[in-house]
Amino acid sequence: MKISITKRQGYTIAGVLFMLIVWKLLAIHFNSDFIIPHPEKTFVTTIDLFTDSNFVAIIGSTILRGIVGFVLSCILGLGLGIIAGVSANFNAFLRPILVTIRSVPVIALILLALIWLNPNSVPIFIALLTMFPFICTNVIDGINSVDKELVQMATFYRVSRSRIVREVYIPAIMPFIISGASSAMGIGWRAIIIGEVLSQPQYGIGTVMQAAQTYLKVDVVIAWTIVAVVISYVFEKVIRWSEHKIVVWI
Amino acid sequence: MSLQVKGLNKEYEGMLLYSNFDIDFTEGTITCILGPSGCGKTTLLNIIGGTVKPDSGTLVGFDKKVISYIFQEPRLLPWRTVEQNIEFVLGKNIASAEKKKIVRQFIQLVELDGFEKYYPSKLSGGMRQRVSIARSFAYPSDIILMDEALKGLDVKLKQNLIRTFSRIWQADRRTVIFVTHDVDEALMLGNEVIVFSEAPVQVVMRQKVEVPLTNRTIETDYFKALKQDLIKALGS
Numbered sequence: 001m002k003i004s005i006t007k008r009q010g011y012t013i014a015g016v017l018f019m020l021i022v023w024k025l026l027a028i029h030f031n032s033d034f035i036i037p038h039p040e041k042t043f044v045t046t047i048d049l050f051t052d053s054n055f056v057a058i059i060g061s062t063i064l065r066g067i068v069g070f071v072l073s074c075i076l077g078l079g080l081g082i083i084a085g086v087s088a089n090f091n092a093f094l095r096p097i098l099v100t101i102r103s104v105p106v107i108a109l110i111l112l113a114l115i116w117l118n119p120n121s122v123p124i125f126i127a128l129l130t131m132f133p134f135i136c137t138n139v140i141d142g143i144n145s146v147d148k149e150l151v152q153m154a155t156f157y158r159v160s161r162s163r164i165v166r167e168v169y170i171p172a173i174m175p176f177i178i179s180g181a182s183s184a185m186g187i188g189w190r191a192i193i194i195g196e197v198l199s200q201p202q203y204g205i206g207t208v209m210q211a212a213q214t215y216l217k218v219d220v221v222i223a224w225t226i227v228a229v230v231i232s233y234v235f236e237k238v239i240r241w242s243e244h245k246i247v248v249w250i
Numbered sequence: 251m252s253l254q255v256k257g258l259n260k261e262y263e264g265m266l267l268y269s270n271f272d273i274d275f276t277e278g279t280i281t282c283i284l285g286p287s288g289c290g291k292t293t294l295l296n297i298i299g300g301t302v303k304p305d306s307g308t309l310v311g312f313d314k315k316v317i318s319y320i321f322q323e324p325r326l327l328p329w330r331t332v333e334q335n336i337e338f339v340l341g342k343n344i345a346s347a348e349k350k351k352i353v354r355q356f357i358q359l360v361e362l363d364g365f366e367k368y369y370p371s372k373l374s375g376g377m378r379q380r381v382s383i384a385r386s387f388a389y390p391s392d393i394i395l396m397d398e399a400l401k402g403l404d405v406k407l408k409q410n411l412i413r414t415f416s417r418i419w420q421a422d423r424r425t426v427i428f429v430t431h432d433v434d435e436a437l438m439l440g441n442e443v444i445v446f447s448e449a450p451v452q453v454v455m456r457q458k459v460e461v462p463l464t465n466r467t468i469e470t471d472y473f474k475a476l477k478q479d480l481i482k483a484l485g486s
Contacts, residue, residue, distance in 0.1 A: 153325040157339040157389060171329040249329040249369040
């Protein structure tokens with residue numbers, strides 16, 4: 001089988017190799033697994049994680065929190081975003097709330113959530129608060145960007161209101177929703193894992209990272225980080241793939 | 251039968267566009283309205299279409315008429331294909347099989363066979379406007395309102411579109427009211443040309459064009475003389 005690599009892919013591979021080389025050099029320099037373990041050792045540790053009897057429960061719990069947080073964010077973001085997109089007054093009311101939520105440091109939200117909620121709910125709550133403003137803002141921008149002339153055309157041709165919503169508004173805002181979902185997911189995973197580190201639910205990537213950090217198992221911390229990056233990457237790819245399937249007209 | 255606008259008064263953004271204005275249109279013909287920019291031609295179309303309310307005045311004969319539109323821009327849904335864009339305006343009371351038949355028929359009439367599944371972004375400007383023309387004829391309307399529908403297109407494309415439009419129009423001779431500021435367009439397409447003055451609008455000239463649409467070449471002496479008269483009326 002012949003594998004061909006484009007010039008650009010070559011640069012991407014070079015970027016990855018550069019990170020590995022820097023990592024290796026630092027590992028050689030410090031020569032301590034308690035500070036920076038060697039990449040190959042970390043790679044073996046990462047593979048070992050798969051054999052952990054709790055591996056599926058750990059990543060399953062984190063992914064489930066991500067999905068639940070994402071779905072709740074979509075419901076809330078779409079609902080409030082549509083109302084704000086249609087009503088300028090509600091938009092004016094919602095703006096400062098969104099700006100405040102986006103500006104508050106994630107750690108402050110987590111500390112408050114730790115007081116208010118049980119450990120299992122904290123990461124979901126944090127995911128919701130970090131993801132929903134992205135989706136909501138994008139839905140509002142999407143609705144505002146709808147071509148008024150298309151709506152006018154449909155009204156002139158006496159197309160029903162429900163069809164105007166389904167066939168003019170929704171397709172027009174779809175690229176904005178997908179873009180918002182993509183940004184939300186990117187930031188959401190980080191928030192969920194920080195939430196798990198601090199709230200210590202029974203299972204979760206953050207929980208095991210915190211435990212590994214306590215025992216100075218730096219290779220395990222990095223190995224779980226790699227797993228978290230892969231999960232985030234896979235979800236990003238799924239969103240991009242769905243964008244290609246949904247936004248086919250460009 | 252004629253369609254009438256009687257005693258129309260309309261002020262728009264502090265400007266008096268129509269003051270006790272009367273006009274009538276002959277059904278089954280193409281009436282071209284020529285006039286300077288900003289005189290209120292589009293407002294008249296919108297009043298006829300029912301999307302703008304007059305300050306006062308009555309429309310006679312329009313009440314039960316179904317209206318379709320051809321805008322300056324094609325106004326196609328970017329996420330719908332050519333055939334879906336035409337089907338979009340066909341109401342619920344047309345059966346699905348019938349819709350498909352209508353869509354196919356008008357795609358053929360505007361010579362876009364083979365492009366049914368194309369999205370507007372893959373079509374040229376002229377092709378998009380042809381979809382817009384097909385949409386307006388596919389819609390079961392009695393009247394077609396055209397607002398500067400050929401503006402900004404090059405001469406050759408314009409002639410092609412006018413030929414396409416005339417050919418489809420011959421089939422059922424719907425009432426067309428075509429607003430433009432281009433004398434040549436009016437001469438190529440109008441059964442009658444009406445010249446509007448600056449606001450408040452008055453009819454400066456009304457001229458029937460006796461040459462059948464299909465045989466028109468505006469290079470003949472008849473059209474040259476007519477063009478001169480229209481330009482003079484526009485300038486007055």
